[in-house]
Amino acid sequence: MQEKRSTWRETLFRNACLVAVVIPLGLLALLIGDVVADGIGRLNGQFLSSYPSRFASRAGILPGLVGSIMLVVLTASLAIPIGVGAALYLEEYAGQETVGDSLAARAARVWDRYFATVIEINVANLAGVPSVIYGLLGLQIFVRVVGMGRSLLAGGATLALLVLPVVIIASREAIRTVPRHLREAAYGLGATRWQVSRRIVLPSAAPGILTGAILAISRAIGETAPIIVIGALTYVTFVPNNLSSEFTALPIQIFNWVSRPQEEFAVNAAAGIIVLLVTVFSLNLIAVLLRNRLERRLR
Amino acid sequence: MNKRILTIIITAIALVGFAVGCKGKDVKTISIDGSSTVFPITEAVAEEFGSSVARVTIGVSGTGGGMQKFCAAEVDITGASRPIKPTEVSACAEAGIEFIEVPVAYDGLAVVVHASNSFVDYLTVDELKRMWEPAAQRTITNWNQIRPTFPSQPLNLFGPGVDSGTYDYFTKAIVGEEHASRGDFTSSEDDNVIVQGVATDENALGFFGYAYYEANRDRLRVIPIEDGDATNGAGPIEPSPETVANSTYQPLSRPIFIYINKAAAERQEIKDFVHFYLREGRSLVREVGYIPLPDSTYDLATQRFDAGTTGSVFGGGGSRVGVSAEDLLRGN
Numbered sequence: 020m021q022e023k024r025s026t027w028r029e030t031l032f033r034n035a036c037l038v039a040v041v042i043p044l045g046l047l048a049l050l051i052g053d054v055v056a057d058g059i060g061r062l063n064g065q066f067l068s069s070y071p072s073r074f075a076s077r078a079g080i081l082p083g084l085v086g087s088i089m090l091v092v093l094t095a096s097l098a099i100p101i102g103v104g105a106a107l108y109l110e111e112y113a114g115q116e117t118v119g120d121s122l123a124a125r126a127a128r129v130w131d132r133y134f135a136t137v138i139e140i141n142v143a144n145l146a147g148v149p150s151v152i153y154g155l156l157g158l159q160i161f162v163r164v165v166g167m168g169r170s171l172l173a174g175g176a177t178l179a180l181l182v183l184p185v186v187i188i189a190s191r192e193a194i195r196t197v198p199r200h201l202r203e204a205a206y207g208l209g210a211t212r213w214q215v216s217r218r219i220v221l222p223s224a225a226p227g228i229l230t231g232a233i234l235a236i237s238r239a240i241g242e243t244a245p246i247i248v249i250g251a252l253t254y255v256t257f258v259p260n261n262l263s264s265e266f267t268a269l270p271i272q273i274f275n276w277v278s279r280p281q282e283e284f285a286v287n288a289a290a291g292i293i294v295l296l297v298t299v300f301s302l303n304l305i306a307v308l309l310r311n312r313l314e315r316r317l318r
Numbered sequence: 319m320n321k322r323i324l325t326i327i328i329t330a331i332a333l334v335g336f337a338v339g340c341k342g343k344d345v346k347t348i349s350i351d352g353s354s355t356v357f358p359i360t361e362a363v364a365e366e367f368g369s370s371v372a373r374v375t376i377g378v379s380g381t382g383g384g385m386q387k388f389c390a391a392e393v394d395i396t397g398a399s400r401p402i403k404p405t406e407v408s409a410c411a412e413a414g415i416e417f418i419e420v421p422v423a424y425d426g427l428a429v430v431v432h433a434s435n436s437f438v439d440y441l442t443v444d445e446l447k448r449m450w451e452p453a454a455q456r457t458i459t460n461w462n463q464i465r466p467t468f469p470s471q472p473l474n475l476f477g478p479g480v481d482s483g484t485y486d487y488f489t490k491a492i493v494g495e496e497h498a499s500r501g502d503f504t505s506s507e508d509d510n511v512i513v514q515g516v517a518t519d520e521n522a523l524g525f526f527g528y529a530y531y532e533a534n535r536d537r538l539r540v541i542p543i544e545d546g547d548a549t550n551g552a553g554p555i556e557p558s559p560e561t562v563a564n565s566t567y568q569p570l571s572r573p574i575f576i577y578i579n580k581a582a583a584e585r586q587e588i589k590d591f592v593h594f595y596l597r598e599g600r601s602l603v604r605e606v607g608y609i610p611l612p613d614s615t616y617d618l619a620t621q622r623f624d625a626g627t628t629g630s631v632f633g634g635g636g637s638r639v640g641v642s643a644e645d646l647l648r649g650n
Contacts, residue, residue: 073362073553073606081635162392169349169377169392247379250387254361254376256369265349265375274477275378280533280607285510 051296058289066290071254071272075283080291083272084298085258086171086251087240090268091302093175094182094239099232101179102186103221105142106228109135109187110194111216146184153181154248162249169250172262177245182235188236192311193227194220222313233303240299243270270294336496346587349393352384355527356397356574358606359423363595366602372587381483382406385577389413394582395592398575399425399483401632416580416628420592420619421643422599424609425561427488427570428531432520437461437468440542440554443569446492449475449523455500461521463602474502476515476524482507486526491569492640513538525570528557529607545569562609565642572612573643580628596620611643618647628635 069079113135157177167173197220205215221228252267253275259266269291276288350360357378364374379387384396385403389410402410402419410417418575429446431438445464461468478484480497485505490496490569506512509526516524518536531540542554551566561567576595596616603610611619631646632638638646 064504071361072365073358073602163390247377248383250377250379250392252375253357254364254374256364257373271378275354275357278510279358280513280527280530282511282533 038309047210054292054296057286058291058293061286061290062293066287067294069276070256072181075276075279075281075287078284078287080269080272080294081165082255082267083260083269083291086266087269087295087298088302089171089259090174090246090266091236091240093171093262094178095232095236097175098182098186098235099228102183102231102235103228105138105183105187106190106194107220109138109217110191111212111220113138114264142184142187146188150181150242151244151248153177154245156180157245157249168263169252169265170263171259171266173249174251174266174268175248175262177249178239178242180300181238181242181245185235186228186231189231190224190228193224193231196227197223205260209233225313226310229306230288232307236302236306237299240268240295240302241270243274245270247271346585347588348372348374348395349377350374350397350576351377351379351387351393352395352397352485352576353381353399354572355381355399355425356422356576357602358529359574359599360395360397360547360576360595361609362602362606363591363599366598367591367594371590374591376455380481385409388417388577388579389415391415391579393579394585394588395576395578396498397422400486400572400578400637401575402552402577402630403645407630410615417630418578418580418583418626418628419575419630420578420596420623421573421575421611421615421647422595422619423574423603424562424571424611424643425574426528426557426567426609427484427491427525428528428557428573429523429525429541429543429570430516430531431523431541432516432518432541433537434520435539438523438539438541440544440556442493442544442546445548446543447494449473449504450489450499451493452498452500455502458500471521474519474522475500476512476519476522477503477505478509478512479505479507479527484509484525484527487637488570488571490637491572496637527607528609531557532607543567543570559604563612569639570639571609573646574608578623581627583623583626592623595621596623615642615644615647618644622647 035313065077065083066079068081069077070082072078113131154177157173157180161167161173161176162169165173167176201219201223202215205219210218246268250265251271252265253271255265255267257264273288273291273295276284276291323573350364352360357376360376364376367374377384377387377393380394382397384393384398385406386398386409387393389406390413402417429441441464449458449464458464460470460475461473462470462637464473477488478497480499486496489499493499504512504515506515509530512524512526513530513534517521517534523541531538540556542555542556545568547568550568551561555561555567557567557570562571565571576592578588578592583592596619600610600616601611610616
């Protein structure tokens with residue numbers, strides 16, 4: 020009797036889980052299918068290699084595509100080192116005990132812990148701040164005060180701020196999963212904290228950190244509001260060729276086409292969405308391959 | 319280990335070189351920002367202007383956002399779907415920015431219903447006001463409350479988002495006060511959503527820029543408007559390129575503008591671009607769905623630019639309804 024009931028529950032639960040998987044995946048498939056059906060016919064060499072135009076049939080995505088890729092690479096190369104550094108500090112350094120501490124060192128440690136808690140709370144809160152706020156911050160600090168202008172660098176720095184909480188949180192989780200005994204074994208052999216972090220903790224945590232990077236890239240590439248605020252363009256007739264260059268990005272082009280009255284622009288928008296999806300997918304694929312390689316090496 | 323450090327150093331050098339590399343090259347640039355309503359026209363002009371004289375870049379941060387960047391001297395030209403506001407005039411003055419105001423086209427606001435709606439032959443401004451004024455909220459919900467001869471059917475209203483210049487102008491022209499309307503209507507920042515809403519609801523009425531009606535003629539019916547003033551054409555008048563351009567479609571046609579930084583206007587490439595805009599723009603305006611000003615108005619606008627006349631013809635007082643761009647430029 021007991022066993023029968025649990026089997027019945029088991030089946031129910033499994034089916035409920037199945038429904039939970041099928042609903043979002045089904046909706047996603049529907050969306051992607053719809054976009055592909057609308058836009059695939061427009062996707063050709065001309066579309067990928069042309070600049071914006073008032074004629075839907077002549078318009079292309081080139082500056083947006085190059086801009087988005089450069090923006091994301093820049094964002095990742097700014098956010099990942101800083102984010103991983105912050106996570107390392109919070110997990111490995113802040114408030115860690117050292118043998119034979121003096122009273123002053125202990126007092127410093129208490130302050131350190133307090134400081135780390137404040138940072139932790141703020142990082143968690145930052146992850147929930149609306150992206151347009153980051154845009155305003157970026158406009159004031161990077162564009163105006165630092166004087167980067169409406170450049171790719173200002174865009175990358177703003178998006179890096181935006182994804183930093185994601186990177187920090189994911190990296191901390193990854194660092195926390197590194198078994199304590201690995202660290203202790205290394206310390207036992209006389210390794211310094213830097214050596215332990217560099218040789219033991221970071222390599223073991225790398226797959227988890229890369230997962231954070233994937234989330235960060237996917238978020239950064241889809242953002243429109245903050246880069247519009249800092250002054251990303253809609254019409255450009257050149258491809259950004261350096262970090263101080265003005266730029267545009269895929270979501271801006273797509274949004275512009277969606278809001279046009281003429282039907283043909285909607286088809287362009289659909290084709291633009293396919294390009295965006297493929298770009299996100301390719302960038303993430305690189306990170307996934309890198310992660311798999313690292314995971315294999317660790318075993 | 320050493321190899322890795324070497325890689326990092328090389329990458330860093332490459333990145334810095336990349337960043338500094340092309341900075342020395344001095345490319346002439348005309349930077350433009352502003353309203354999404356003006357964008358298609360400026361885009362068309364920039365496309366025809368080409369990039370032989372200077373690079374033209376256009377951003378779309380809205381009329382207000384564009385004005386902020388304009389008054390911070392970050393852009394040379396900004397597009398606006400409404401005249402500059404008093405607060406923006408003083409912000410520019412504080413920053414020492416003088417501007418030249420030039421009208422570039424008319425935009426008509428089309429009032430539309432579902433294609434199968436045959437009972438609305440025309441609407442008067444008063445009737446529209448009764449539909450949209452704040453007092454109508456939750457009380458005017460049926461077509462027969464607007465005119466007794468209309469059938470008893472629910473009245474479903476659609477309009478642009480309250481942050482848009484289109485909404486500002488409509489409320490000013492119909493209700494009499496900018497930004498005053500009922501709140502219980504379906505609004506969207508994306509005019510295509512409003513088109514979709516009206517085209518699929520037999521009881522709907524909505525408004526948006528004329529270009530959106532023109533692109534969806536077969537799905538919508540446009541309503542002629544009677545403004546009760548026979549001096550600008552008697553009887554109800556339907557929006558069309560002609561009625562908007564000759565100012566008989568009133569009060570729902572408005573001029574749209576570009577504002578040019580006076581100091582930037584000294585630069586030859588800016589002069590060339592604005593002249594090109596006001597000369598070649600006439601035919602391009604129609605191509606992207608807007609309505610050109612009369613030739614004489616473009617000539618007046620060019621004179622205004624050449625004379626370097628600064629300030630707003632609106633005196634910072636906001637939109638004026640029922641005044642043609644030509645009258646404004648002549649200072650009436």
